[in-house]
Amino acid sequence: MTAQGPTPPPAEGRRGSAREVGAAVLPPRGREAFAFLGLGSNVGDRLETLQSAVDLLENRPGIRVDAVSSVYETAPVGGPEQGPFLNLVVRVATRRSPQRLLAACQAVEQALGRVRVERWGPRTIDVDILLYERRRVLTRQLEVPHPRLPERPFALVPLLEVGHAEALPDGRTIASLLAALAPIDGVTMVGAQVRPPGEAGPSREPST
Ligand code: ADP
Ligand code: MG
8 A cells, every 4th residue: 555645734825815926926836727818809800810819829838728618799898989899718727827828818919910009999809817716916917816807797707607616816706796797788699609729620600
């Protein structure tokens, strides 16, 4: 029989702390962390852009996309008058710190030709970190959980699909955040799907 050493204490030292800064926030050694990313597009071929963004994320070192939500058409919130978005949420397994995950999200935005013109204006692609495990991160460049997540049904609805068991660091569940916004308007599941990376075939169009 193999001798078992004493069980190490749970690695909970930083859980629940109010603030984690810079390089201190790393995924636990030797395993991947999970995170949820919110993607949105309202310019050009929106579905094709979302598919490309998911594929590009998978191709970045240290990131695996392991779940892709349905695609939702959503009314724009705030900003100038603009066309509707397609939104989805992916769950990723990552060896990257939150900061390096943000760098990957921004590289994908740039690869797809995002030009920042106007805050909350139309965009080819937006990739936001919604949650990184159940941690809080607050730096000049990054705030996690995403500060506007609780008020954004277009992020919460797809997040519930791929992260129904998740909660914010303060314990609020995704379902409770959505319930607080009910009734939900302006978020409609569309028939088209974005393929998880590695699955063959074109994006699935509605069969109507
Ligand atoms: P928004 O997504 O709010 O419409 P942008 O995509 O233009 O706006 O992002 C503006 C800045 O927000 C980025 O340069 C980034 O540094 C910062 N930011 C802070 N927290 C996050 C987060 N959780 N996910 C993505 N970007 C974030
Ligand atoms: Mg963004």
